[in-house]
Structure formats: structure tokens, C-alpha cells
Amino acid sequence: MAIPQHTIDQILDRTDIVDVIGQFVKLKKTGRTYSGCCPFHQEKSPSFHVYRDKQYFHCFGCQANGNAIRFLMDIGSRNFVDVMKDLSSQTGIELPKDNRDANKLKYKREAAKPKVTAATVAPNKDNPTKAQTSNDAFTPNLEHDPFAEFQAFDESAFQDPFVGFDQFNVPEDATQDGNLYDLLENIAQFYEQKLPQSQTAQQYFKQRGLTSDTIAYWRLGYAPEDWQHLEKAFPQDIEGIKLLGLIRTNDNGRSFNLLRDRVIFPIRDVKGRVVGFGGRALNDEIKPKYINSPDSEVFHKNQLLYGLYEGRKQKAHDWLMVEGYMDVIALQQYGVAGAVATLGTASNTEHLNILFNQNDKKNNRITLAFDGDAAGQKAARRTLEIALPLLDDGRELKFFVLPNDHDPDSLIRREGIENFRRLLDTSPLLSEFVFAQLTREQDIASPEGKSQVMGELRNLTELLPKAGSYRYLLQQYFREKLGFNKRWQPQVNTDASLSFSTKIDAEEYVIAILMNHPYLYIHFEPLRALVPQDQLLFKILNVLNIIFDDLPDDPELSSYYVMGACANYHHELAQILPQANVDDYTSSPEQADKLAADFSTKLQYQFLQQKLKSKKFASLSEMRNLKQRIYDIDKKRSLTLIDE
Numbered sequence: 001m002a003i004p005q006h007t008i009d010q011i012l013d014r015t016d017i018v019d020v021i022g023q024f025v026k027l028k029k030t031g032r033t034y035s036g037c038c039p040f041h042q043e044k045s046p047s048f049h050v051y052r053d054k055q056y057f058h059c060f061g062c063q064a065n066g067n068a069i070r071f072l073m074d075i076g077s078r079n080f081v082d083v084m085k086d087l088s089s090q091t092g093i094e095l096p097k098d099n100r101d102a103n104k105l106k107y108k109r110e111a112a113k114p115k116v117t118a119a120t121v122a123p124n125k126d127n128p129t130k131a132q133t134s135n136d137a138f139t140p141n142l143e144h145d146p147f148a149e150f151q152a153f154d155e156s157a158f159q160d161p162f163v164g165f166d167q168f169n170v171p172e173d174a175t176q177d178g179n180l181y182d183l184l185e186n187i188a189q190f191y192e193q194k195l196p197q198s199q200t201a202q203q204y205f206k207q208r209g210l211t212s213d214t215i216a217y218w219r220l221g222y223a224p225e226d227w228q229h230l231e232k233a234f235p236q237d238i239e240g241i242k243l244l245g246l247i248r249t250n251d252n253g254r255s256f257n258l259l260r261d262r263v264i265f266p267i268r269d270v271k272g273r274v275v276g277f278g279g280r281a282l283n284d285e286i287k288p289k290y291i292n293s294p295d296s297e298v299f300h301k302n303q304l305l306y307g308l309y310e311g312r313k314q315k316a317h318d319w320l321m322v323e324g325y326m327d328v329i330a331l332q333q334y335g336v337a338g339a340v341a342t343l344g345t346a347s348n349t350e351h352l353n354i355l356f357n358q359n360d361k362k363n364n365r366i367t368l369a370f371d372g373d374a375a376g377q378k379a380a381r382r383t384l385e386i387a388l389p390l391l392d393d394g395r396e397l398k399f400f401v402l403p404n405d406h407d408p409d410s411l412i413r414r415e416g417i418e419n420f421r422r423l424l425d426t427s428p429l430l431s432e433f434v435f436a437q438l439t440r441e442q443d444i445a446s447p448e449g450k451s452q453v454m455g456e457l458r459n460l461t462e463l464l465p466k467a468g469s470y471r472y473l474l475q476q477y478f479r480e481k482l483g484f485n486k487r488w489q490p491q492v493n494t495d496a497s498l499s500f501s502t503k504i505d506a507e508e509y510v511i512a513i514l515m516n517h518p519y520l521y522i523h524f525e526p527l528r529a530l531v532p533q534d535q536l537l538f539k540i541l542n543v544l545n546i547i548f549d550d551l552p553d554d555p556e557l558s559s560y561y562v563m564g565a566c567a568n569y570h571h572e573l574a575q576i577l578p579q580a581n582v583d584d585y586t587s588s589p590e591q592a593d594k595l596a597a598d599f600s601t602k603l604q605y606q607f608l609q610q611k612l613k614s615k616k617f618a619s620l621s622e623m624r625n626l627k628q629r630i631y632d633i634d635k636k637r638s639l640t641l642i643d644e
Contacts, residue, residue: 003084003095004270005357006303006350008069011084014091017055017068024075031545032525039075040064041619049529053467053522060529063625104297106177107240180298183240184274190233191221191264191277198222200282201263208326209409214333218310221264223279227256245294246277259291265325267293267343268309275299278306278325278343290324292344301343302350311338312358319355320400320424321347322369322408330409334417336424339408347383349390356395365396367427372404381437384430388463391430391470394597396590400427431477431589434460450482469596472519473589476555484556506603507537512580513596514540515573518562519555521548523596530607536572605633 018027018034027034027050038048038059047061058065064074072083088095195201195215201222205215223229230241241247246258262279269275276293293299307328311319316338322328324341331339342351347368355366368383370376380399387397400423402411412420428436438456443449457478464471514521521544528545531538547565551558566573608630612623 003081006354007093007095008084009353009357010093011087011091012055012067012069014093015055015068015087016052017057017071018050018052020068021050021057021071024071031542032548033545038062038064041621047529051525058526058529062619062622063629065625065629105180107180107183107237107243109176109178109236109240110238111236178237178240180240180244180296181273181275183234183237184244184276184298186234186237187230187241187246188219188221188264188266188274188277190230191223191266192219193221194224195220195222195263198224204263204280204282208330209413210329210333214329217332218329219266219274221266223257223259223262223264225261227260229260230257231255244276244296244299258293262291265306267299267304267306269298269304270309270312272309272313273298275304276301276343280325290344301345302348303354304343305340305351305354306343307332307340308354308358311340314338317359318365318367319358320367320369321351321355323371324407327369327408330412334412334420336408336417336421346379347386349386352387352390356390364394365398367398367400367424369400369402369408372401376401377437380433384434385460385463388460389465392465392468394593397430398427399430399433400424429588429590431474434474435478435481444482453482454478467522469517469519469522470589470593472553472555472558473517473592475553476517477589479555506599507531507535508576509580509582510599510603511537511540511573512577512582513599514544515562515566515577516559516582517555517592517596518544518548518551518558520592520596521545523593523600524603526604527600527607530604530611536569539569540566601633605630608633 021027022034025036025039025048027036028046032051032053034050034052035046036048036050037043037046038061040059041062041064043061048057048059048064050057055067056065057067057071066074069080069083069087072078072086073080076083084095205220210220226232230246231238234241238247247255248258249255259277259279261283262281265278265280266274267276267278276296276299278293279291281287281289281291292301295301305321306325310328310332314332314337319338319340320331320336322331322339322341328339328341340355342348352366356364359365368380368387370380370383380401384397391397402408406414408420411423415423434457438453439449442452444453457475461471461474464474510524510527514524521541524541525545528538528541531541543565544562547561550561552561563573608626612626612630
């Protein structure tokens with residue numbers, strides 16, 4: 001059973017790892033973590049830690065680590081699917097249908113009509129070599145393998161899409177089950193083959209600047225004007241077409257096709273299977289201008305993004321959410337991979353999570369494109385409020401505000417592709433966008449204006465995850481932008497490894513960062529298990545672990561709070577802090593978060609390498625786990641260097 005990553009993430013979001021592990025290990029709360037004796041090796045002193053905010057466990061003895069799924073697989077020697085079924089039942093999140101549920105994709109095909117005889121066949125005037133049958137039934141193109149593009153995913157999961165047609169010598173009076181995926185593929189081919197027969201449809205795509213290669217790549221088509229063209233083309237599959245919602249019934253009981261006289265955009269899932277269609281009216285007077293397939297067993301518009309499959313094929317890393325199908329297609333034609341659009345609905349949590357989960361943790365950024373008019377600004381604010389709860393540490397949002405009366409296609413035509421890319425790359429981060437939004441109608445030179453802005457900011461930051469550091473960095477960024485203090489200066493150096501003074505070492509520089517930005521402790525927390533206990537850094541990290549949940553929300557007060565809690569180390573801190581200039585550590589909350597994470601990763605790698613060289617292992621298992629952890633961290637470091 002193939003389980004999509006976004007489903008796995010949903011299940012993990014609803015699973016409390018402390019409750020899961022607590023069924024097998026006696027855990028005790030120690031500061032921000034829960035600790036106990038490791039169930040995977042023999043030990044007397046607890047070195048097994050569970051992090052509720054990160055939904056993660058780690059043993060600093062044998063180096064076993066992972067999430068709730070990994071724990072249940074290891075503790076019970078169970079396979080992945082069995083564990084996922086249990087967690088699915090506990091969380092109420094449904095797993096994808098397996099073969100036992102394939103009946104929901106089936107429908108009963110009607111008996112084949114009598115074979116067409118020579119008397120009922122007339123030459124086709126446009127093509128004398130091709131016969132025109134009396135019932136105008138559509139014959140699929142058997143030379144085209146509709147699943148060739150995604151067979152690499154799972155060839156065994158699909159049946160032959162054309163089983164059941166006369167060409168396969170099925171008895172005339174026999175009926176057999178049809179498959180909705182096969183039917184959708186055949187309908188997509190039908191619409192593709194109808195496009196050359198409509199000058200109006202071809203002219204529409206030509207006016208939009210699409211090349212023949214682009215039309216073929218996106219499999220664009222045309223739905224004829226005929227009210228019953230699908231019934232005529234697929235007389236045996238009417239039940240299936242109705243299940244897909246492509247045949248409707250009016251108040252008088254007469255059936256009609258949902259998509260008529262429209263250019264057609266086939267919609268594909270992540271495996272490349274056609275699951276539905278979008279249709280755009282060729283006459284702008286017809287309303288609605290766009291119609292999409294209704295939800296069905298295979299089509300769930302709130303869980304699909306147009307262009308996602310194509311972006312994955314092109315190995316896109318930067319995802320841009322735009323308004324419509326033509327925006328996605330035009331951007332791809334200009335060489336901008338990774339553009340996606342919702343299917344006639346406003347963007348929602350599911351859409352954003354799908355995109356976030358396409359990327360690795362080192363490049364987890366989404367750019368949202370909006371029109372610059374009032375409606376676009378309103379949509380941007382709504383999407384912002386939806387996105388804020390999803391912004392765990394490492395996730396970034398950017399906002400690409402288009403000039404009025406422009407879509408991406410027209411903007412590229414005006415600016416050229418290079419200028420368009422520059423505008424896209426320099427689009428504001430969430431922190432900059434929010435500051436511009438909240439200060440747009442306020443006099444920030446006055447105390448009242450500043451107070452109003454900070455009040456609105458607090459309402460927004462309440463939506464951010466409480467476990468992360470970003471909400472507090474954002475508050476600090478706003479305070480300093482409004483002139484409460486002057487810490488946020490233009491960035492001097494983006495290389496964290498070179499940012500500290502040569503008079504102090506890296507560990508002391510981390511101490512200085514934590515004194516000034518205590519909420520970045522979340523990134524440096526893993527160092528607690530690696531730093532020798534006699535070092536000052538370990539003692540500072542230990543203090544933060546105990547007091548972290550009690551830190552004041554106000555960034556400046558939180559810094560004073562930490563200084564007070566570390567009063568026993570006043571003399572050492574007095575020597576370190578004046579030499580560590582962290583005021584110019586970053587120019588934005590997003591950059592502060594990223595640099596802290598990168599710096600922490602680098603130090604973890606150094607400490608782990610030192611431990612490996614010491615050759616002090618309790619077991620071979622501990623050594624293997626230590627090497628695996630070094631490998632994983634080294635991989636993250638490599639991705640960071642590539643990104644930079």
C-alpha cells in the first residue's frame with residue numbers, strides 16, 4: 001500500500017509521541033523533555049529522551065532515534081503498513097484505498113451494441129481511409145500507452161486501460177466491470193482528439209501563446225457542443241461517466257454533459273493518472289467561465305493541485321502557487337517549473353501542507369502569488385491566516401504581489417523572463433509582507449500607531465505554532481523595525497561559521513546568541529547531549545531547558561529573564577558577551593531561524609565526529625547508530641551548502 005507523505009504527516013500531527021512511548025517506557029518530565037531508560041539497550045541511567053514539541057525520540061546511549069512510527073516499528077518488530085493502520089484507526093485519518101477497496105472504482109459496463117456492418121459504415125469525408133460509425137462511438141488510441149509517464153511509480157497497480165473493448169474480442173452480449181481510472185484516461189484521449197476539429201479552441205490556445213509541444217505536454221483538448229457527446233462516444237460506460245459527475249440531469253429529467261464547447265484541461269494526481277477535468281468556456285459571456293469535475297471516488301479537489309505532478313516530474317524545488325490553469329501552463333512553457341494552482345477553490349491547509357511536504361527541510365519554501373488589487377490583498381490576508389499555524393521552524397512563505405491587471409503570463413511578456421525571475425526571487429518574506437500590511441494604514445511615527453501595529457501582530461502571532469521560535473523572532477523584528485531598539489541591522493555575513501569574533505570560539509558564540517535570542521534554544525537543544533557537562537555551554541543549555549516554557553512572550557523581557565536565570569555564570573558571561581557581536585547576526589526572522597539551524601547542525605556534526613574518534617562505545621549497535629546519525633547530519637550540511 002502506497003501512503004502519501006501528506007497523509008503520514010497528518011497522522012503524525014494527531015499522534016502524541018509521549019503517549020505512544022509512555023505505553024512501553026516509564027517516562028519522567030525533565031525540563032522540556034521526557035526521559036527514561038532506553039527500551040532498545042540495557043542501561044541504568046536514563047539516556048532516552050522524548051521531545052513532545054518535535055514529536056521525536058532520541059537515545060544518547062545507543063543513538064536510536066525517530067518519530068512515533070519508527071518507535072512502534074522497532075519496539076514491536078512490525079512493518080510500516082501495520083503500524084500505519086493502527087495509527088490511522090487511533091487518529092481517525094483514513095489511509096488510501098488498497099486493492100480490497102478497488103470495487104469502489106468499478107462500475108458495470110453495458111452490453112456491447114451489435115457490431116457495425118458494412119451497410120452502416122460510410123467513408124469519412126475528411127479522411128477517406130477512416131470509417132465513420134453510425135453511433136459515433138469513440139475508439140481509444142491503442143498505440144498510445146496512457147500510463148507510460150508514471151509506470152515507474154507502480155506498474156503492477158494498474159490494469160490494461162482498454163480491456164473490455166471490441167478490439168479485444170470480448171463476446172458481444174458480455175458485460176464486464178469498468179474502471180474509473182481507465183474511463184477517465186479514455187475520455188482525456190477523446191477530448192485531445194477533438195481539439196484539431198475546433199478552430200475556435202485552437203485559436204484560443206494560440207492567442208494565449210501556447211506552442212504545439214505545450215498543448216501536447218499538458219494534454220489539452222476540446223469538449224464538443226453536442227449535449228450528449230460522451231454518451232455517443234462511450235455508450236457502454238454511461239454508468240461510469242455518471243459516477244464521475246460528467247453527465248448531469250436537468251429538472252425535466254433530461255441528461256446533458258457537464259462540459260460542452262469548452263477547452264479542456266485534464267487534471268492529474270501525483271501518479272500522473274487523469275482524475276478529472278477543468279473546462280474553460282470559449283465564449284466569455286457564458287457563466288461560469290470555468291467548470292471543474294465534481295468530487296468523486298477518484299477526484300477530491302481539496303487534496304489536489306493542478307501542475308503538482310508535472311512539477312514533480314521536473315524535480316521542482318521552489319513552488320509557486322498561482323491563480324489558474326493557464327498561469328501554471330504559461331510558466332512551465334517559459335521554463336519556470338513548480339507552479340501549481342488550486343482547482344477552483346480557495347487555498348486551504350491541505351493544499352499548503354502538500355506543497356510544504358514536497359521539499360526537504362533545508363529548502364521548505366512556498367511563494368504565493370496574488371493580484372495587487374483589493375481582492376488580491378484580501379485573498380493574501382486569508383491565506384496568511386491559514387498558513388501561519390503550519391509554519392513550523394524551517395518552513396518559509398514568500399508573497400509575490402503581481403502588478404494590477406497582470407497575471408504571470410502577461411508579466412513575463414512585459415518584463416521578459418529574466419526580469420520576471422528577479423521579481424520572483426526578490427518577493428518579500430512573510431515578515432516583510434506582514435510588516436507592510438500592518439503598517440499600510442497606520443502612522444508608525446506615533447505611539448498610538450505603533451501600539452496598533454503591535455496589537456494586530458499579536459493577533460497574528462497567536463496563530464503561529466507555540467513550540468517554534470519564529471513567533472518570538474517575528475515579534476522582536478517588529479519591535480526593532482518600529483524603533484523600540486536597534487538590534488536588527490543590515491546583514492554583515494551570512495556564514496554562521498565566520499560570524500563570531502576570532503577572540504571567542506563557536507561554543508561561546510552560541511552562548512551569546514542564546515543570551516540575545518533565547519527562543520533560538522530550540523535549534524541548539526540537541527547540543528545538550530553532546531557538549532561535555534563541565535563546559536559553560538552545557539550549563540547554559542541546561543538552564544534554558546528548565547526555564548524555556550516560562551520565558552516571557554516579549555522578546556526583550558525574555559532576554560532579561562535568561563540573564564537572571566544564569567546569574568551564577570555572570571563573570572564568564574561578562575567576558576563573552578562584549579566580544580560577540582550578534583546584533584548583525586541576521587536581517588530577518590527567517591534568516592535568524594535558518595542560520596541558527598545551520599550553525600547547530602554544524603556543531604552537532606563536529607561533536608559527533610569527536611565522539612566517533614574517541615571510540616568509546618557501549619556496543620556495536622551504538623557505533624552503527626552514531627555513524628548513521630553523522631551521515632544524516634552530513635547530508636543536511638551538504639544540502640545547506642548547495643542552497644547557499
